[in-house]
Amino acid sequence: MEPVLRLQDVSKAFPGVQALRGVQFDVRAGEVHALLGENGAGKSTLIKIVSGVYRPDSGSIVLDGQPVQLHSPHEAQRAGIATIYQELLLFPELTVAENIFMGHAPRRAWGGIDWRAAATGARQILASLDIHDLDVEAPVGALSVGNRQRVEIAKALSQKARILIMDEPTAALTQADVERLFAIVRRLRERGVGVVYISHRMAEVFALADRVTVLRDGAYVGTRDAAQTGEGELITMMVGRTIDQLFPKSDVPIGMPVLEVEDLSLAGVLDGVSLTVRAGEIVGLAGLVGSGRSELAQTIFGIAPATSGTIRVAGELVRIDSAATATRLGIAYVPEDRATQGLIRPMRIRENLSLAVLGELARRWFVDRAAEMRLAEDAIRRFSIRAPGPEQIVGKLSGGNQQKVVLGKWLATKPRVLIMDEPTRGIDVGAKAEIHRLMTELAGQGLAILMISSELPEVLGMSDRVLVMREGRLVAELPRADATQEAVASAMMRTAKAA
Amino acid sequence: MATADPRAAMPGRLHGLMLRHEMVLAAILVAALFVLSLQTDRFLTTDNLLNQGRLMAEIGLIALPMTYIIITAGIDLSVGSIMGLCAIMLGYGWKNLGLPLELSIALSLLIGTIAGAVNGWFITRVRVPPLIMTLATLALYRGLAEGISQARSVRGYPDWFFVLGQGELLGVPTQLWLLLVATVVAAVVLARTSFGRMLYAIGSNETAARFSGLPVDRCKIAIYALSGFTAGLAAWIFVSRVSTTRSDMGTGVELDVIAAVVLGGTSIFGGTGTILGTALGVVLVQLLKNGLALTGVKGDATIVVIGSVLILSILVSNWLRARRGVD
Ligand SMILES: Nc1ncnc2c1ncn2[C@@H]1O[C@H](COP(=O)(O)OP(=O)(O)OP(=O)(O)O)[C@@H](O)[C@H]1O
């Protein structure tokens, strides 16, 4: 079958980086084609070429057998190529309907925008995706990440897309949301849409993809039929070696409580949460999106100070009224959303890495450039951040490498308590194992770690204890031995189903 | 070596661009000097230029904290009113309250600082947008000044008081020295200290700055307070220069200051800007005003020219930005 879209011999360089060299790739109607590769392998760059964001330095794009030039995202959209980028791009203040029809809203006779028609259209599109629980008048900013993503997909469909590109769509989703997303993708495939799917999660690739293409260091490695390959082969293609241990959890001595939270409440969000994390312990925090996990973390971290309840750090009663206070007390928080909370994207790697330790790094008031440089070079080495150097602008890094910068920034504070919110979001298999190894190592040095993750295998694999949250409350506490997939999942859902 | 990279001195993606923006400004400045000096031979004289330096000091000083504020994506419209209020307080404290003049000066500086801190407090704690807050205090502080002065002006200051506004040191106006020192300090603080780094961080992404444990609110209150203090300082210079105190002093100053800062390449959206750019902006605005006045252009037309130059410089730097494909 002739593919809808074919890329031939595409190359693209950025200053200091050859992001793609002579890559080929094609998409057929009615297939899901997965794109795999390590962080910085060039996946996002490839799809940005397809979606008209970047022009390739050389090579050609063939659409329906015709060579085309895509000069802008707008042109690509008109050609039927819709893209959901790694970092979601919706306008938070606008409603669901407004977002879906942003840029191509139905018009009235005199040229004004017909918002009523837009709302109706939005409802129809959502219904065609079997989505009936979204209020099209609600502002997008109020939605969960999973719902925001559904809005993105609806937006893509409103543009009558024949090719839908999804760059790590599940990185921020819980299991239930992932299932719903899969249902939508399968439905689109049946309709004959060609789907390009990027993910670092092997299980998803095998659940969804018909074919898989692997990139390494910007070069094309190969394409396989999903039915005729296995995880081992793909990982070897991606990293050029095999990865032996996925969750390198080792037993370390568990010490005194470092973080003790008692009866913590935040009006309307948290309801009497009590928990303890000891030195050397990794506590996993599971729950659905919206169950209050991130809110709990941000309350402990002082972003949204608690309305009642107490927090002790190393046995001492503390009052945390701002993130500055929390940081001073030795609490670090790797936030969920790196683009808005974790990083200052227009700034350099060096400047981002030193942000949380500016005070310590300063000599008198002056930033100690040399120390800052050393810090940055260390972090780049330790986390194998792929970048031309410490002076690179963070916004230009690949998604996974940005995540590593966030981790590096917080570990530079040498915290006593490390709260990680989706720490391996968007990180490739190799680097993920690396980060898990690092967590184990840090726990071994007496760090108390509270890890929020929507990836159940990660929670189960890394935690000494698993806490489950639901509707702002802690509803279950399971020691490692009892924390099975079923036990955790059922605690997460119980009333959600009953309701 | 990356450490030797001169560009490392400025944070952010735009700094290569900033240098270019400053180059554009410098080029415009030279061109303006050239053209104006051809129009009239009274323009390019040492006396005239030094005198322009004297006139420029108040705007120049206020433009420094204004650069900080705009870098954090804020704005301070109340500087002109704070200047008026401080000028009145200076005269009122001395003449009506019978304070020693020194104490009255200190009091007026303190009031300026408090007026600025009030802006900062409402902006950070009550989350009033800076534009709204300082628009409100623009009216409020001016009203206070008028209420206190009751339309009376204060004159008859002792001789030593005029040194700052009318005196000179080594042949250069006193206040120009002050401006020079303040500019250098402001530039170093912005480019080299952790405080400066914080300002850029706040302006580029306030949420992330907060999540990084930076004292965002304290930092903002500090710069608005600094802005108020500087407006007080400018009031002192102003009164000393014109020998009298009136409540309408500093009216419209905010426009000149913001124009100079934006002309200097500081983005109103926050995250970028340099003191060098601001300094060039201030000089350019002042020379244009003076040169046009000398060539017989009327006041209204001067404003038109300044507005046009402002738009032109923004167009040029936007064009540069687009060509570099930033974002
Ligand atoms: N605008 C840019 N300017 C400079 N370098 C860039 C830019 N965009 C991407 N790069 C570089 O190109 C390389 C490929 O990046 P890309 O985003 O395509 O990786 P990726 O495969 O999507 O990785 P990830 O899994 O982490 O998302 C990286 O080294 C990245 O730093």
Ligand SMILES: [Mg+2]
């Ligand atoms: Mg990517």
